[in-house]
Amino acid sequence: MKLRFLSLFLVLVCALSGAVQAQQGPLRIEITEGVIEPLPFAVPSFQPESAESGQLAGDISRVVSEDLTGTGLFREVPASAFISTVSDFNAPVQYADWKAINAQALITGAVNVQGNSVNVKFRLYDVFSGAELGDGLQFSGTTEGWRRMAHKVADAVYSRITGEGAYFDSRVAYVSETGPKDARQKRLAIMDYDGANVQYLTDSGSIVLAPRFSPSGDRVLYTSYESGFPRIYVLDIGSVQRRVLESAEGTMSFAPRFSPSGQTVVYSLTQGGNTDIYTMDIASGQSVRLTNTPSIETAPSYSPDGSRIVFESDRSGTQQLYIMSATGGEPTRISFGEGRYGTPVWSPRGDLVAFTKQNKGRFHIGVMRLDGSEERLLTASFLDEGPTWAPNGRVIMFARETQGAGGSSTLYSVDISGRNLRPVRTPEGGSDPSWSPLQK
């Protein structure tokens, strides 16, 4: 029996089986090789281990399934096709029955609710190899946090089969929107990555823009017109307490992002009509000017190691992307295609920059390498804007505004291959998403 620590509050993770299968088994999706056909899996409703476990057992297995199918890489084999039923989590698996319905992966689980605490166990089987894929795991937490346990199960399955980092157990901060374009009401909101558990962080009394998660996921930076002028605020998600990052009278500050250390903010400051990039030490309020040109420099984003900053500038005459040292200095232009490029965001893996591109009256979300090569446009519409990366660097969320007087804004996600474009369900309209790091 091995012990690991994958804390959800205080989570005990156990190897439930002696049969350990190396992860390089045949059950594997190589995403980079252009998978089109989703991998079929079966997830029989998890076994309730106490009288009060029935509801959550069903809910958790449903969310596991939704997470996996939502990637576009997996397809659920419906329960109506099952030959075997799983009535005992520890009973041997009848591989032939699952093979017969072409379920290549089988996920079994058990849920034990006691009062307001819940324990979830699961196992993943490679049906065609006739073996378990990785160890069984279990997670414990409160019943209130049950969706996180489902996401952790799905994350483990996703990572084992794709070899990619996990991302389901994450949140998204965004701007919730209602009303027509000329009277739009905006408030900050936070939700699970799949649109569940929406919580509002501000009221709609002032315009709020572009929340950005801290690297530890406990704070967001955002821009608000609370004072009558755009100012940057830092908000503690747990307490919903906020404070303004002071800037001089007569200036506007906006487009903030945290440094990877979480101690510095890089942002735009406008003075005398000119917008440049600055950093500010959050604790001391000391700021440093990084760019000093008459052109517009905005939308800065740090590299994951904190050494460089990608941003947009119109110094060439149109909006283009540039990379400079995190301490300023001469930048290097990286975008050279047709049209205009804005809102660059460095990927968490460090290898790509996501951006918004405007060309011939259309908007696109795209990605490119750090030298501007291998540009790939993932979307096209009347107005797509503001990409944010999933913590594993595989998926991008952005906002799509529709055309005309009745236009509204909706969050979408798309794989960086350009596949699996899907709306994210939110109670109201949404814009300016910011994906959190994977939760601890």
Add this chain to the structure above:
Amino acid sequence: MNRFLTSGILIAALAMGACTNPDRFGADGAGAGANAGATGVVPGSANDPTSTAYFQQSIGDRVLFEVDQSNLTAIGRATLDGQAQWLMTNSDYQAVIEGHADEQGTREYNLALGARRANAAQEYLISKGVPAGRLRVVSYGKERPIEICSEEACYAKNRRAVTVLAGGLTS
């Protein structure tokens, strides 16, 4: 002299004093100043040349911009000439110049572009003699369009710098 913030009670009193026909209220409301009295204008109405309403309607409170541009057009400069003159005459007003962009652009860039537009208007007003201390600027980027169609006819009206008066009461 009370102007645009004049209380409704005072407007009502003046109007009542000037006009014995109470139907006037029903017809035109308290702000209808054309025939409001022997002195000719209701303070605060569009006929009061010192009023915000007059500034908005007769002087013109906004200038428009070409796509992606922040330089003032000839029409824009003429409007700002009028604004400058008015502001120097009515020296107890402050103004906030709001810069705006149309929806065809990314959010951050449009904030910066709106700031350029507001600043262009501000600098012009200062060059015509309006004290800098009476003017402030703010950009709303594409957050506050006044026209909501997704066509150039609407976009043209949304690419604007609007001079919004504040204060104006010395008492």
